Amino acid sequence: MSTLQTAVRRETGTLLEIEDLATHFATPGGVVRAVDGVTFSLDHGQRLGIVGESGCGKTILSRSIMGLLPRRNVIRKGSVLFEGTELTTMSLKDRQKIWGAEMAMIFQDPMTSLNPVMKIGKQLAEPLRIHLGSTRENAQEIVLKLLQDVGIPEPEKRLEQYAHELSGGMRQRIMIAMALACGPSVLFADEPTTALDVTVQAQILDLIEDQCREREMALVLVTHDLGVVAGHTDQIIVMYAGKIVEIAPTATLFSKMKMPYTEALFQSIPKLADPSHTRLTTIGGRPPNLVAPPDGCSFSPRCPYATDTCTKVEPELQQAEPGHLFACHYPVGSDRWNEVQVSLGRRSGGH
Amino acid sequence: MRYFLRKLLQLVIVVFAVTFTVSLALGAIPYAEERIIAAKGSGAINEEEKNKLLDSLNLREPTLVQYGYFVGDLVTLDWGVTLNGNQPISTSISDGLGISLRLMIYGQLVALLIAIPAAVFAAYRSGGLFDRFSTTVSFGFISTPNYVLATILGLLFTVRWKLFPAISTDVGFFEAPWDHFRNFFLPTIVLALPLAGAYMRLLRSDLVNTLQSDFITTARAKGVSTPRILFGHALRPSLFSLVTAAAVNVGALVGGSVVVETAFNLNGLGRRTVLGIFASEFRLVQITVVILALVYVITNFLVDILYGFLDPRVRVGRLG
Numbered sequence: 177m178s179t180l181q182t183a184v185r186r187e188t189g190t191l192l193e194i195e196d197l198a199t200h201f202a203t204p205g206g207v208v209r210a211v212d213g214v215t216f217s218l219d220h221g222q223r224l225g226i227v228g229e230s231g232c233g234k235t236i237l238s239r240s241i242m243g244l245l246p247r248r249n250v251i252r253k254g255s256v257l258f259e260g261t262e263l264t265t266m267s268l269k270d271r272q273k274i275w276g277a278e279m280a281m282i283f284q285d286p287m288t289s290l291n292p293v294m295k296i297g298k299q300l301a302e303p304l305r306i307h308l309g310s311t312r313e314n315a316q317e318i319v320l321k322l323l324q325d326v327g328i329p330e331p332e333k334r335l336e337q338y339a340h341e342l343s344g345g346m347r348q349r350i351m352i353a354m355a356l357a358c359g360p361s362v363l364f365a366d367e368p369t370t371a372l373d374v375t376v377q378a379q380i381l382d383l384i385e386d387q388c389r390e391r392e393m394a395l396v397l398v399t400h401d402l403g404v405v406a407g408h409t410d411q412i413i414v415m416y417a418g419k420i421v422e423i424a425p426t427a428t429l430f431s432k433m434k435m436p437y438t439e440a441l442f443q444s445i446p447k448l449a450d451p452s453h454t455r456l457t458t459i460g461g462r463p464p465n466l467v468a469p470p471d472g473c474s475f476s477p478r479c480p481y482a483t484d485t486c487t488k489v490e491p492e493l494q495q496a497e498p499g500h501l502f503a504c505h506y507p508v509g510s511d512r513w514n515e516v517q518v519s520l521g522r523r524s525g526g527h
Numbered sequence: 528m529r530y531f532l533r534k535l536l537q538l539v540i541v542v543f544a545v546t547f548t549v550s551l552a553l554g555a556i557p558y559a560e561e562r563i564i565a566a567k568g569s570g571a572i573n574e575e576e577k578n579k580l581l582d583s584l585n586l587r588e589p590t591l592v593q594y595g596y597f598v599g600d601l602v603t604l605d606w607g608v609t610l611n612g613n614q615p616i617s618t619s620i621s622d623g624l625g626i627s628l629r630l631m632i633y634g635q636l637v638a639l640l641i642a643i644p645a646a647v648f649a650a651y652r653s654g655g656l657f658d659r660f661s662t663t664v665s666f667g668f669i670s671t672p673n674y675v676l677a678t679i680l681g682l683l684f685t686v687r688w689k690l691f692p693a694i695s696t697d698v699g700f701f702e703a704p705w706d707h708f709r710n711f712f713l714p715t716i717v718l719a720l721p722l723a724g725a726y727m728r729l730l731r732s733d734l735v736n737t738l739q740s741d742f743i744t745t746a747r748a749k750g751v752s753t754p755r756i757l758f759g760h761a762l763r764p765s766l767f768s769l770v771t772a773a774a775v776n777v778g779a780l781v782g783g784s785v786v787v788e789t790a791f792n793l794n795g796l797g798r799r800t801v802l803g804i805f806a807s808e809f810r811l812v813q814i815t816v817v818i819l820a821l822v823y824v825i826t827n828f829l830v831d832i833l834y835g836f837l838d839p840r841v842r843v844g845r846l847g
Contacts, residue, residue, distance in 0.1 A: 290745065
């Protein structure tokens with residue numbers, strides 16, 4: 177067998193513990209509360225999805241966890257424990273030792289995420305050379321193995337190519353190979369398929385899933401597409417206006433969602449069973465201004481079930497069952513919800 | 528290959544246009560013959576010598592024949608002698624070119640050595656203290672005329688502190704390195720500071736843009752150290768404006784920084800050309816102009832190749 181080692185972790189238990197994490201940007205227009213008090217944890221090998229509309233803080237959350245955001249004009253609060261080590265107070269030098277080695281990230285647009293003037297081989301070898309101190313020859317050997325793992329044909333040829341010579345799907349595979357290079361324990365995938373062709377999307381998602389399973393690597397999959405997280409995650413966080421509004425195991429979330437926002441997201445997925453020319457369901461309005469979020473529940477201005485209470489009192493996260501939390505005064509299935517459903521004609525009266 | 532041929536054709540066209548114009552220009556000068564005689568010293572030569580001189584310059588031939596002779600002389604390096612002093616024009620030009628080339632290279636090197644690190648650091652902390660400081664200073668350098676800088680630095684370094692000679696002499700580097708340094712230091716600095724200011728601002732703004740690219744975030748997420756991100760990832764794709772500006776300056780500086788050469792009494796090409804114009808040394812000026820045109824065209828050719836090296840996408844676009 178080959179002498180190559182792809183670090184496989186057999187650890188269990190908590191990998192990441194995020195507590196009350198907040199990231200605010202000081203802008204000329206005021207403080208943007210992009211991430212506002214987020215608490216959750218991620219186990220070794222667990223696959224977590226973070227969903228929400230554009231501008232609700234998903235991307236910033238994932239970058240905040242890694243500590244990738246610039247320091248200037250950014251206000252950070254809360255704690256990120258990575259295998260028991262606090263990341264938020266760590267120096268840049270120490271964080272650089274974790275980036276690419278322990279935590280890796282792939283991005284939305286593979287067209288712009290690779291250095292246009294550096295050969296693919298050199299970019300792929302970089303994390304190996306930095307973190308593992310690999311020699312050029314050794315790194316090349318590992319890189320070729322990685323390229324095979326992510327399903328790139330003619331890997332030797334790719335090493336000498338530049339990003340512009342490859343297709344979008346191919347580039348995303350390169351990005352994944354680069355992220356996997358040092359055998360990280362968690363992969364952050366920030367909208368990894370959004371910029372890709374639909375046919376390629378499924379391949380990339382399957383690739384990510386296979387690699388996670390094979391390497392027992394945890395995954396944080398950030399997306400606006402519930403369909404994407406459905407098949408590829410164990411747990412889902414629904415974010416709205418910088419906050420977690422619902423968190424549940426994937427199966428639970430799809431069958432017993434509580435938060436009207438989750439319901440609205442779910443309803444806006446086009447269904448195959450719908451007759452053609454069915455009007456697509458949308459969520460009216462737009463995500464709130466994060467400089468001055470509305471009082472009470474931030475979803476209340478767009479929520480069909482909202483009452484005066486909703487616009488005044490911010491709902492706390494409450495437990496529906498162990499592992500399933502939601503933040504809503506009138507969750508799906510409540511009396512108020514039934515009432516509105518009836519008045520909307522979606523459902524006949526229960527009694 | 529097609530790309531090279533196209534560039535070569537371009538080069539030929541430019542050289543033809545320049546030589547033709549330059550050759551014709553002589554005919555456009557009023558009283559050219561009389562000026563030449565006067566430059567030679569009208570009383571000092573008799574009628575026979577006068578005719579010989581004018582014949583040697585082919586002044587009485589039809590325009591096209593003149594052009595033919597001019598090109599022939601250029602190619603065979605039969606450039607003739609100066610009117611005043613009978614010095615071979617080739618010697619005069621090569622001496623001047625030697626000085627101007629060295630000044631150009633020193634000035635460019637010093638300017639780039641100042642500009643690149645300053646720009647990288649300013650862009651890394653854009654909006655920071657160093658950025659604001661260096662932007663202000665570079666603006667100061669850009670807006671200070673050469674002759675002011677030359678006068679002030681000359682006063683301080685040569686008159687007050689007596690560190691450098693006030694009148695530079697062309698001492699060869701290999702004969703006397705220290706004297707060479709002393710003689711070229713001040714002209715180089717005067718030449719380099721405004722360039723450094725301009726270069727810094729160009730590179731800084733390109734770098735600031737590059738540093739916001741997605742691939743920089745990718746590099747950061749890989750754990751690449753900050754210096755490696757700046758110099759290994761961000762610098763190369765940010766060099767376009769700088770290379771373009773530096774290339775333009777190659778031509779301009781070889782053509783001579785007349786002011787600097789005059790201020791430090793260096794007989795570079797620029798100074799020789801200007802003096803040549805006043806002294807009716809038409810032949811010298813004509814040949815200098817042709818050489819400068821060649822320098823411009825060749826520099827541009829090299830820069831186009833350099834673009835391809837800086838960004839492989841350019842190679843595909845132009846070669847493919």
